Amino acid sequence: MGSLNLDMGLRDILSEKKPAILKRWFDAIVDTYPANTAEFLKSQQDRFANPVGHAISQGIEEIFDELMAGVDPERVSPFLDNILRVRAVQDFKPAEAVSFIFLLKKAIREEMKNLNGQTLGELPELESGIDELALCAFNVYMKCREDLYTVKANELRNMTSRLLERANIIRPTGGLEPETKEAVIKVKRKEVTE
Amino acid sequence: MAAKLPKPDELAAGIDFRPPKTGWMDTPVELKEGMFCWGAKEKNLKAVSFPNARDWSPKEKDWKLPENWQRIVLEGMADRLQKYRSFKLFMDICVRCGACADKCHFFIGSGDPKNMPVLRAELMRSIYRREFTKAGRIMGSIAGARELTLDVLKEWWYYFYQCTECRRCSVFCPYGIDTAEITMMGRELTNLLGLNIDWIAGPVANCYMKGNHLGLEPHTITSSVEFFLDDIETLTGIRIKPTFNRKGAEILFVTPSGDLFADPGTYTAMGYLMLFHELGLDYTWSTYASEGGNFGFFTSNEMAKRLNSKIYAEAKRLGVKWIIGGECGHMWRVLTQYMDTWNGPADFLEVPKSPITGTVFDNSKSTKMVHIAEFTADIIKHGKLKLDPARNDHLVVTYHDSCNTSRGMGLLEEPRHIIKSVCNNFHEMPDNTIREYTFCCGSGTGLNASENTELRMKGGYPRANAVKYVRDKHGVNMLANICAIDRATLTASMDYWVPGVKVTGVHELVGNALVMKGEKERTTDMRAEPLPGKEGNE
Incomplete structure (x- = not known):
């Protein structure tokens, strides 16, 4: 899969708005946790005291960059793994666990709501890339669950x-x-x- | 006609993954698979004469409780509030400052607010206020009080068996509240209703009947050690001849039984055998005091005391002078902080003195029992061993402080001294994850079952995250520790979170580096992995 065929205008806007988009995306993901937990995940900056928050914030940036470069499943999977390996053992159903990818669509749309029609017209291309990410995420999630069962079986053995x-x-x-x-x-x- | 294709926003509107916004008291507990262990079996509770023994399942609505269960719990609470001043104090003094809230590995890994130590304790404090304080009785929920209902009992059970009593939270509490002790009380109270988990009740019953958690009988223990001796002979060409139940030996050796059967603990046990042989130590194993661990400690004070009593009893029967204990975690919290007052004073024993170096272990003056890491570190410090650390050059090692040996007894430097003496490649994990700040393996206090793997992986994540950091930064491929539960459970945690990192006891590393008198040239380590520079020899 090649790089995203985006108009330079949209590409520039996306890279300019990257920090704001990532913040919206991060907040949306973290809000899938109970309020007290979300507060902790947002405020604690030490990566060892808050490994889940760190995995999410680092992971989404890497995933976003991959999206801009064009989704290559092999390259993006380790980044997805960092987040999904956590969600695969937390109290999320499979759909909930991978749903964080779709929250990026929402984050971009909210950040870009004042754009003109022509640039907005290119959003579907970008959103197809996000759909591809979601499919990769599903594979990675399944791999994590399979790893979990292998771990159980090996331990019993x-x-x-x-x-x-x-x-x-x-x-x-x-x-x-x-x-x-x-x-x-x-x-x-x-x-x-x- | 085809249905109208919904727009993304319409789709998303029907799916809300956000959690409910209710307060903790109004959010009823939901027992989730993977987060709890199976209930204690009737036969295991009967073996130790525990009440309300019956087969039951936490998944069923009916937990087969006695009719007067509320009274049993409240009387049990009243009894313990009177008996243990710390319990009463810990119920009263918390100001909910939140210093502990984000320090628990289960909260960090799960994101479940009821795993914040303050809130986990609040599950019990709310009942305490309602039943034992005037304000709570009159003002109810305004004063943070609530009634003891069946839902509350289930919530207790669910969360008090999601705490490993690691005591990391207590390090940060300005009042020194030990939340582990609140969990202990929670477990004692649930045990009054026969609500133990079988992963604890089974080992307790075994230990009570046969002396060890696995229920190994004497011939199984000796034959197991025989197998180690075969492996050691293959490796070194030396046949070791340890003794069992030998009267008149100078030292009794007690270790967790897990090391006799579960890899990689077995290699640690081989390390002990090789070290003691090389030193010519006058010691004996016991097939009666065949367990250093104590799952009674995760059940009740009384049960722990009953299971612990065999150690001094056996020392007396054999007429030894003092005791060495193997690499274990909770075993050492019991031995250093409880054994002496439960089953001591052991005035028939002598203050431990190393026959090799003459060092007197004053710190064990009262208990008469020395941790093997202290013993070995002293031997190495005095240069009494010939060591070839290059034999561990294929390993890049980091060290995980077990909760109980670090926070419970301050054993911080000795294991590190040993590792640095027998390995050339050692790297510490970040400061806020080691020593007294160490993160739990996530599977302690009898939670190392397989039906709760999700819970264990969540709880193990903060530890694994720090291991991952040193793996990526320094190429660490071996996680050393001095705890049998760590050895059994960190293996699973590493396989899930940090593939490529193996787990070892410290004395396995010693066994590898130990140059024994009359040994043949070694070509592999204890795990039959080729030694550096010896690849292709075998």
């Missing part, structure tokens, strides 16, 4: 693997040993030394 290995139920490389029950009995009787 780690907890018990040594026990099962010792009982000769699984081999160190994985896979079930035949005659499992007998093997367990042998271990219990201490007939198995290995």
